[in-house]
Amino acid sequence: MSQFTLNGVARSQDQQGKGASRRLRKENLIPAIIYGGNEEPVSIGVKTNELVKALSNDAFFSSVIAISIDGTEQEVIIKALQRHPAKGFPLHVDFQRIVRGQTMNFNVPVQIINEETSVGKKAGGVLTTLVTDIEINCLPRNLPESIEVDVANLAIGDSINLGDIKLPKEVTLVTADSEDLNRTIATMQAPTVETETEASEEASETAEASEE
Incomplete structure (x- = not known):
C-alpha cells in the first residue's frame, strides 16, 4: 500500500x-x-x-x-x-x-494481467474491459493498490464476471445483491473480419463517387 x-x-x-x-x-x-x-x-x-x-x-x-x-x-x-x-x-x-481497526469501503482500479499471452489473444481475439474499478471492503492496512484480473485462460467467447475475481486475503466485494456478481468485467470477442465481397463493394462505391 x-x-x-x-x-x-x-x-x-x-x-x-x-x-x-x-x-x-x-x-x-x-x-x-x-x-x-x-x-x-x-x-x-x-x-x-x-x-x-x-x-x-x-x-x-x-x-x-x-x-x-x-x-x-x-x-x-x-x-x-x-x-x-x-x-x-x-x-x-x-x-x-x-x-484504524475499522473496515471501510474503497474503490480500487482493476488491473488486467496476461492479456497478450491469453488463449483468446493468441487466436486473434480482442479483449474488451467493461469495468475500470470495483468497490471493496477491508481494513485500511489491507488496502491493495489494484485488483488483478488474470485473463490468461480466457478464450474467444469467454468472459470474466465480478464473482470470478480472486481477491486478496481479508478483502471482500461490496455488492448490492447477488446479481452484481454476474456483472461482466472483461470479455474476449472474436475479431471483426471484413469479407472480400464487402471490401470490393466498398472499393466500387469509392471509385464511382470519385468519377462523379
Missing part, C-alpha cells in the same frame, strides 16, 4: 464559498474538506503542487493519505475530486478520515 503525504492549512468560515475558493487557489492552495471518523468536518486547503503531483500517480486514488494540518497528521482516503471541465486542474477535493 503506497503512502502519500500532503500539507494543508485549516480554513475559517470567512475563507469558504466560491469567492474565497478562488482567492485560495491564487495562493496555490486547493480547497478541500475532511469528514468522517466520528469527528466534525474540517475545511482545509492543500498545496497545489503537492496535490497535482500526487494525482499523477494512479495509486493515489486507492491509498491511505497522510495530511499534515498545523502539525497534526490525519490519515484519509480520497473520496471525490472536482476538476476544471476544460483545463482539468483540481478545483476541490473530498477526503474521508480512516479509523
Whole structure:
C-alpha cells in the first residue's frame, strides 16, 4: 500500500464559498474538506503542487493519505475530486478520515494481467474491459493498490464476471445483491473480419463517387 503525504492549512468560515475558493487557489492552495471518523468536518486547503503531483500517480486514488494540518497528521482516503471541465486542474477535493481497526469501503482500479499471452489473444481475439474499478471492503492496512484480473485462460467467447475475481486475503466485494456478481468485467470477442465481397463493394462505391 503506497503512502502519500500532503500539507494543508485549516480554513475559517470567512475563507469558504466560491469567492474565497478562488482567492485560495491564487495562493496555490486547493480547497478541500475532511469528514468522517466520528469527528466534525474540517475545511482545509492543500498545496497545489503537492496535490497535482500526487494525482499523477494512479495509486493515489486507492491509498491511505497522510495530511499534515498545523502539525497534526490525519490519515484519509480520497473520496471525490472536482476538476476544471476544460483545463482539468483540481478545483476541490473530498477526503474521508480512516479509523484504524475499522473496515471501510474503497474503490480500487482493476488491473488486467496476461492479456497478450491469453488463449483468446493468441487466436486473434480482442479483449474488451467493461469495468475500470470495483468497490471493496477491508481494513485500511489491507488496502491493495489494484485488483488483478488474470485473463490468461480466457478464450474467444469467454468472459470474466465480478464473482470470478480472486481477491486478496481479508478483502471482500461490496455488492448490492447477488446479481452484481454476474456483472461482466472483461470479455474476449472474436475479431471483426471484413469479407472480400464487402471490401470490393466498398472499393466500387469509392471509385464511382470519385468519377462523379
